[in-house]
Amino acid sequence: MKSSKTIDLLTGIRLIALGLIFLMSFSCNVKSGEQDTPSGNEPLPPEPNKVEIMLLEKSDFYREIVSNGKLSAIEKAGLYFRNAGTIEAVHVKNGTYVNRGDELCSLQKDEFLFNLKKAEVALEKVTIDRLDALLSMGYKSLGDDISPDHMNIANIRSGYNQVQIQYEEALHQLENAVLKAPFSGKVEGVSQKAWEKADLSKPFCTLINDRRFTIDFPLLETEVHEVKTGQKVTVSPVTGLEPVGGVITEINPRIDQNGLAQIKAELINPGGYIEGMNVKVSIKKIVPGQLVVPKQAVVLRQNREVLFRYTNGTAYWTYIEVLDENENQYAVKAASDATLNPGNTIIVSNNLNLAHDSEVETE
Numbered sequence: 242m243k244s245s246k247t248i249d250l251l252t253g254i255r256l257i258a259l260g261l262i263f264l265m266s267f268s269c270n271v272k273s274g275e276q277d278t279p280s281g282n283e284p285l286p287p288e289p290n291k292v293e294i295m296l297l298e299k300s301d302f303y304r305e306i307v308s309n310g311k312l313s314a315i316e317k318a319g320l321y322f323r324n325a326g327t328i329e330a331v332h333v334k335n336g337t338y339v340n341r342g343d344e345l346c347s348l349q350k351d352e353f354l355f356n357l358k359k360a361e362v363a364l365e366k367v368t369i370d371r372l373d374a375l376l377s378m379g380y381k382s383l384g385d386d387i388s389p390d391h392m393n394i395a396n397i398r399s400g401y402n403q404v405q406i407q408y409e410e411a412l413h414q415l416e417n418a419v420l421k422a423p424f425s426g427k428v429e430g431v432s433q434k435a436w437e438k439a440d441l442s443k444p445f446c447t448l449i450n451d452r453r454f455t456i457d458f459p460l461l462e463t464e465v466h467e468v469k470t471g472q473k474v475t476v477s478p479v480t481g482l483e484p485v486g487g488v489i490t491e492i493n494p495r496i497d498q499n500g501l502a503q504i505k506a507e508l509i510n511p512g513g514y515i516e517g518m519n520v521k522v523s524i525k526k527i528v529p530g531q532l533v534v535p536k537q538a539v540v541l542r543q544n545r546e547v548l549f550r551y552t553n554g555t556a557y558w559t560y561i562e563v564l565d566e567n568e569n570q571y572a573v574k575a576a577s578d579a580t581l582n583p584g585n586t587i588i589v590s591n592n593l594n595l596a597h598d599s600e601v602e603t604e
Contacts (some may be wrong), residue, residue: 290601293590294551295534298583302531305567306524308504310458314451314516316506319444326434331531333446333600335431339422346397346420346433346445353415360408368400374387379459426450429516454508460520467526468492475523478491478514486510514546532581537544538589539571540562545556545561547589548573548581549595550593556588556599 270442321535326348333345372383373396430447433440460468463479470489477484487508496502506522539546539561546563549556560576574583588601595601 257604265502265596290556290591290595290599291552291604292317292549292556292588292592292601294531294586294597294603297532297534297581297585297587299530300533300534302528302570302572303513303525303567304467304528304565304572306460306526307523307560308458308460308522310456310520310522312454312456312514312516312520314426315515316426316450317447317454319430319447320345320423321421321440321444322346322348322420322439324353324414324440325441325530328433328437328439329435330565331435333428333430333431335429337428338426339428339448340425341422342424344419345422345428348418348439350415351417352388353411353418360404360411363404364408367399367401367404368383371395371401371545374398403582404424418575420445420502422448422451424448451516452510454510454514454516455490456520457475457508457520458504458506458507459502462500462502464493464494465496465502465504468504468524472524475525476506476508477521477523479519479521481512482513485509485514487522491561525567528572531564532568532583533572534587535589536566536569536571538587538592539573540592540595545576546573549592550581551586551588551601551603554600554602556592556595556597556601558595558597 261323278360286369314483317385329347329349331346332343333339339345368391372395375383375385375387375391378391380391380397382555395398426448428446429449430444433445439445470492474487474490475484476487485508487506489506491505493503493505534548538548540549542558546561548561550559552555553575559581560578560579561581564574567573573581589597
């Protein structure tokens with residue numbers, strides 16, 4: 242067994258060895274720290290806030306009233322067959338543009354031609370019977386000066402008037418065996434086919450003249466006094482097509498149970514607009530002498546609307562009231578506890594994180 246002196250000696254040697262290791266490690270860490278913290282890696286100063294500014298002036302503000310409506314062609318008609326029969330030929334399809342008088346569809350004409358021929362024969366017979374009646378009255382021919390009363394008596398005795406009506410009816414039915422366009426436009430809703438029986442309960446097609454449209458749209462009763470007939474509007478399809486101008490043509494002088502008045506406007510199709518399309522209608526009215534700012538210039542601070550005024554590189558917030566707005570702008574004035582005047586310079590960008598007395602630079 243080892244003696245107590247030997248154990249104490251070994252313990253002392255171990256303590257000395259641990260102390261040397263600790264000193265060497267501390268020395269290395271100090272040197273490494275001196276090398277890792279050169280003066281070139283010190284924190285950079287924060288970048289200044291760069292903003293855009295504008296000079297505040299009084300100008301015209303375009304107050305905007307916005308509503309929604311649907312396009313409806315000024316000329317639109319469902320076209321029905323007037324005669325029963327079998328469809329012989331369909332000359333159009335959906336989307337076909339036709340001119341007034343063009344044939345759209347035709348029925349088989351055999352029966353109508355036969356009825357017309359019978360009516361012609363009957364008319365020839367009663368024409369002779371009428372002449373006989375006139376001869377019995379002492380006239381020598383139809384070229385004589387026949388009194389209206391005598392001609393009326395001859396027509397009745399011969400049955401001429403009734404047969405004449407039957408002839409005109411047969412001729413009319415033959416003409417109606419062909420369905421023609423009553424005006425120029427595009428064909429929509431064709432569903433019947435050749436050799437089917439014509440369905441008289443529904444239109445063969447609908448004809449739409451989409452060169453001009455009307456729009457029916459509602460306005461609140463508080464907005465009706467802002468518009469008048471002849472006033473211009475801007476119509477923008479929700480599909481993203483280019484907006485086009487229109488004109489208000491009608492104002493219904495009644496407010497409905499929902500507090501709305503119905504307005505009608507007309508426009509010329511610039512191309513691409515189609516029947517039933519959903520559109521936004523914008524009506525603008527000039528309000529002169531307003532302080533007008535872009536919407537992005539106004540931010541919220543402490544639940545109040547604020548503009549930042551720019552003076553010598555510093556941003557100062559100013560409480561405001563919004564008087565009116567359109568799609569891109571506000572008409573504003575200073576709040577009761579603030580000041581805002583024409584000639585002030587205001588910040589219009591990068592203002593979301595600004596505070597009062599923030600240092601800024603202009604771009």
